[in-house]
Amino acid sequence: MARAATAHSPASEPLPAFASRLLAWHAKHGRHDLPWQQPRDPYRVWLSEIMLQQTQVATVTGYFLRFVDALPTLPALARAPADQVMALWSGLGYYSRARNLQRAARLCVEHHGGELPADLDALMALPGIGRSTAGAILSQAFGLRAPILDGNVKRVLCRSHGIDGFPGQRAIELHLWWLADALLPPSQLADYTQAIMDLGATVCTRARPECGNCPLRDDCVALATGRVAELPTPRPRRTLPxxxxxxxxxxxxxxxxxxxxxxxxxxxxxxxxxxxxxxxxxxxxxxxxxxxxxxxxxxxxxxxxxxxxxxxxxxxxxxxxxxxxxxxxxxxxxxxxxxxxxxxxxxxxxxxxxxxxxxxxxxxxxxxxxx
Missing domain, CATH: 3.90.79.10 (Nucleoside Triphosphate Pyrophosphohydrolase)
Structure with missing residues (x-):
């Protein structure tokens, strides 16, 4: 069962070392000018998270700007013709994302006053929103304590903590969710969420990671044991029909x-x-x-x-x-x-x-x- 998101603890509570290093790195080297960060409201965060599934930031940016220019609010998305939504999405692939996006928008208009709910279970009840996407919305748009576990975060956690096994396996995934939740800081949730995603996207990359520039290098199990190239454990090979x-x-x-x-x-x-x-x-x-x-x-x-x-x-x-x-x-x-x-x-x-x-x-x- 997914854990409920909670309001963060007082900012005076000391930050754990993992989060402290990430946030200090993010302040200097993280991405602060992405279009969905200005402003970082629930609709824009949600739209960006859906677009970024299976898609790189460089590709998403142009699509995001065109989409919010045409449909700047959740109610505007809800009432738009389906052909317009699909035209704005055309080229991004995984088109069920666009269909679910509009279905979710219409449900928000019908049941949540035209806004995304600030509740984990309510978000996950909407089409196309899983636990990680819901966590990103809650932490980045509402400042609530909720973990995320996208591909970048899985890679950072598997390497930093030396976790073997394909992350898509149920037991490994559950362990990663536990770890992602345990590492959350008591404050600065939005920045922390962006920081761990940025680290995986720009430093702890799948190929040619820049370990010398990583704020977690001193305690990284994969780096210490020479297994950076081996982790995360890849998906078992299969023949594509x-x-x-x-x-x-x-x-x-x-x-x-x-x-x-x-x-x-x-x-x-x-x-x-x-x-x-x-x-x-x-x-x-x-x-x-x-x-x-x-x-x-x-x-x-x-x-x-x-x-x-x-x-x-x-x-x-x-x-x-x-x-x-x-x-x-x-x-x-x-x-x-x-x-x-x-x-x-x-x-x-x-x-x-x-x-x-x-x-x-x-x-x-x-x-x-x-x-």
């Missing part, structure tokens, strides 16, 4: 492309993508295609390879140019509601909707060739 698909790139009048909204939940759920088939034979056997076009009309394009968390996809796109007399077979004309999840979309308006990055690159290249 390979999958294939065929994509239909139907183009009308060199200006519009046929798009299909992906079902949700699922990979790229809720995004607009190209109609997908298991293979070329299935594509050619599609009812609309099979009764409207002769086989030579399909033109193969360069294959697209994309690696997901659980499998690698190789997609073979096939271009099909559609005449005016055939466009209605696939989807209604412009300005008309989508038909069976499909619609024709202008190639020069791709930025207005959420599209998977590999598909966006393909269509952007198509548009450039047409220009």
């Amino acid at each position: 390979q999958r294939s698909a065929a994509w239909l790139v139907a183009v009308h009048d060199s200006r519009r492309v046929l798009l299909h909204r992906r079902p949700s939940p699922g990979i790229w759920g809720g995004l607009w993508s190209l109609p997908e088939f298991p293979d070329e034979s299935s594509l050619r056997g599609d009812r609309a295609l099979g009764t409207t076009f002769p086989p030579p009309a399909l033109v193969p394009m360069p294959a697209v390879r994309h690696v997901f968390t659980h499998y690698a996809l190789t997609a073979q796109p096939f271009r099909l140019d559609i005449g005016e007399d055939q466009v209605h077979v696939f989807a209604p004309g412009p300005g008309v509601a989508e038909q069976d999840g499909c619609r024709w979309h202008p190639l020069d308006e791709l930025a207005s909707i959420g599209i998977p990055q590999p598909v966006r690159r393909l269509l952007t290249g198509l548009r450039l060739r047409e220009d």
Whole structure:
């Protein structure tokens, strides 16, 4: 069971050595000008934490600024059209994060007065918020005593305390949570949380860590025993499954492309993508295609390879140019509601909707060739 977050102790209580060294280092070398730190309110902290899952700060910064410029408050996110949210997220990947973000915002409007609750259990009840994200919100936005355990923190703790075993294993993870909580200082919770994340991101890195610049080096078990490169214990190797698909790139009048909204939940759920088939034979056997076009009309394009968390996809796109007399077979004309999840979309308006990055690159290249 997750521990409840508590208000921090009086600032006069002495800091433990671990926290004291981290905070002193952070004051001189930590990151103090990240956009979500100015101001560090609950909405901005939450948004940044969700964006930073599986994604580097350098990538997130631009997306964050565009997102808060368009949707500056939690209520604004809650009432925004889903297509706008997905368009703002497009390119960041792991699109369930964006869907959960808006679902959580709407629940906050419905149950919490349009604000994120300052309560661990209430936060974790919201879609997409786990214990570490909740801890980051509570400590950084509310100054409450709550540990975090993202990848950077796991690495710092495993090395500094010499913890063997893959951190994703249940027993190891529970021990790390206990340790993360035990090391929390009685005060300066927001700065401490930022400090331990920054240390893992900039000094105690996965490859080529800068141990000579680490404030914890004097007591680091991994450094003392020569196991910095071995810790944390890596995930056991596994073979990534390979999958294939065929994509239909139907183009009308060199200006519009046929798009299909992906079902949700699922990979790229809720995004607009190209109609997908298991293979070329299935594509050619599609009812609309099979009764409207002769086989030579399909033109193969360069294959697209994309690696997901659980499998690698190789997609073979096939271009099909559609005449005016055939466009209605696939989807209604412009300005008309989508038909069976499909619609024709202008190639020069791709930025207005959420599209998977590999598909966006393909269509952007198509548009450039047409220009």
